[in-house]
Amino acid sequence: DNNTGVERIRDHVAAQLTRARRRSQSLTDAVDEHDLVRQHSKLMSPLVWDYAHIGNQEELWLVRDVGGREPVRQDIDELYDAFKHARSTRPELPLLGPAEARRYVGEVRDKVFDVLETSPLEGRRLLAGGFAFGMIVQHEQQHDETMLATHQLRAGPPVLDAPAPPRGGPVGPAEVLVPGGPFTMGTSTEAWALDNERPAHQAHTAPFFIDTAPVTNGAYVAFVEDGGYADRRWWSEAGWAHVRKAPLVAPRFWEKQGDQWYRTAFGVTAPLDPDQPVVHVCFHEAEAYAKWAGRRLPTEVEWEKAARHDPASGRSRRYPWGDDEPTEAHANLGQRHLSPAPVGAYPAGASPLGVHQLIGDVWEWTSSDFRGYGGFEVFPYAEYSQVFFGPDYKVLRGGSFGTDESAVRSTFRNWDYPIRRQIFAGFRCARDAAPGELG
Ligand code: AVJ
Numbered sequence: 209d210n211n212t213g214v215e216r217i218r219d220h221v222a223a224q225l226t227r228a229r230r231r232s233q234s235l236t237d238a239v240d241e242h243d244l245v246r247q248h249s250k251l252m253s254p255l256v257w258d259y260a261h262i263g264n265q266e267e268l269w270l271v272r273d274v275g276g277r278e279p280v281r282q283d284i285d286e287l288y289d290a291f292k293h294a295r296s297t298r299p300e301l302p303l304l305g306p307a308e309a310r311r312y313v314g315e316v317r318d319k320v321f322d323v324l325e326t327s328p329l330e331g332r333r334l335l336a337g338g339f340a341f342g343m344i345v346q347h348e349q350q351h352d353e354t355m356l357a358t359h360q361l362r363a364g365p366p367v368l369d370a371p372a373p374p375r376g377g378p379v380g381p382a383e384v385l386v387p388g389g390p391f392t393m394g395t396s397t398e399a400w401a402l403d404n405e406r407p408a409h410q411a412h413t414a415p416f417f418i419d420t421a422p423v424t425n426g427a428y429v430a431f432v433e434d435g436g437y438a439d440r441r442w443w444s445e446a447g448w449a450h451v452r453k454a455p456l457v458a459p460r461f462w463e464k465q466g467d468q469w470y471r472t473a474f475g476v477t478a479p480l481d482p483d484q485p486v487v488h489v490c491f492h493e494a495e496a497y498a499k500w501a502g503r504r505l506p507t508e509v510e511w512e513k514a515a516r517h518d519p520a521s522g523r524s525r526r527y528p529w530g531d532d533e534p535t536e537a538h539a540n541l542g543q544r545h546l547s548p549a550p551v552g553a554y555p556a557g558a559s560p561l562g563v564h565q566l567i568g569d570v571w572e573w574t575s576s577d578f579r580g581y582g583g584f585e586v587f588p589y590a591e592y593s594q595v596f597f598g599p600d601y602k603v604l605r606g607g608s609f610g611t612d613e614s615a616v617r618s619t620f621r622n623w624d625y626p627i628r629r630q631i632f633a634g635f636r637c638a639r640d641a642a643p644g645e646l647g
């Protein structure tokens with residue numbers, strides 16, 4: 209009945225909050241105090257900022273708004289408002305120190321568990337299905353992925369550990385034909401879907417081919433060694449200006465010694481695995497590779513159709529493999545491993561058309577600008593999505609090895625500037641289907 213439904217949500221929320229906090233703690237306990245407060249890159253906040261910001265957002269939404277409780281630390285709201293201070297300036301702020309930050313987030317969390325016990329989880333739209341709690345779980349996990357990216361930028365000996373990803377395997381043909389026609393994009397029913405994923409609507413594509421796997425390191429090396437970074441033909445005007453000015457010569461964290469390419473990940477330098485998806489490339493690099501390969505990036509409509517559309521039933525699925533939550537057999541998520549897995553490592557996660565590794569491993573650049581769907585409504589605050597809509601940001605899909613399962617699904621939309629490559633981003637290619645190829 210309804211009551212057990214609400215109790216099930218409450219238990220789920222509690223478990224997810226606890227799991228997220230364990231991750232935040234492990235990412236911050238892994239380094240000493242100096243490494244918590246210092247800036248590892250101008251692109252990133254000090255880890256201690258992310259940590260207290262997680263607590264502050266949780267206080268704003270769950271303690272004050274949902275719970276209607278007194279503020280815990282109203283005096284620090286301004287310090288942890290991401291719009292008031294650019295990341296590069298955060299180390300100079302009078303931030304809470306590591307011990308203070310830990311005390312603060314713990315105090316907020318204690319109150320949140322109290323609010324959770326007494327909250328009806330219905331009545332207000334913010335509460336329905338535990339949305340406000342789900343939003344905060346996802347927010348914490350998103351910042352955990354950001355902190356993981358900060359770890360990747362940190363110099364020094366390794367402090368994180370995880371087992372190697374599973375072995376690769378066959379993925380069938382290199383590309384598959386996705387039939388043209390309509391499908392349901394976005395969602396109006398997924399309880400924890402964020403505002404930019406809504407509403408469900410009919411979208412349309414022409415027939416197109418999409419790669420069955422993300423572009424691998426091995427394939428990308430061929431582009432690099434073919435002089436791709438020095439060849440104007442493959443780059444857009446903005447891409448060419450950037451690649452010359454930066455300058456870029458290979459993906460971030462790559463280095464060639466003799467004839468061998470190496471990649472440094474979380475303090476460990478090892479020969480590049482040719483079968484793993486390429487990671488730490490910007491949109492411009494993805495676009496240039498695709499052009500060099502005689503292909504193009506998928507639009508986000510195409511990506512979502514490849515990830516959700518079941519041609520047999522005409523239905524859109526929650527995930528490529530169906531509606532069930534991800535398990536470790538489906539996808540490389542949740543920092544279970546510290547790298548993308550080789551192509552073909554997740555046969556159980558493939559879509560009905562045989563497209564692999566859409567969820568997990570690497571965020572996938574699409575050719576689309578980040579915009580609201582028709583019927584978009586801000587919920588519950590404009591600074592989550594709406595203020596980023598426009599031509600400045602490109603959409604990424606599918607999540608990475610550093611994305612938690614609570615913070616990704618086939619409707620989930622991420623976005624970033626086309627020059628960013630500290631995120632765990634790769635891509636796959638697509639192409640138009642010619643009239644003679646429609647099977
Ligand atoms: C959705 C990953 C682009 O990290 O900038 C965190 C998520 N929003 N705090 C970001 C977010 C507010 C956001 N991304």
Ligand code: FE
Pocket residue numbers: 261265290347351
């Ligand atoms: Fe945030």
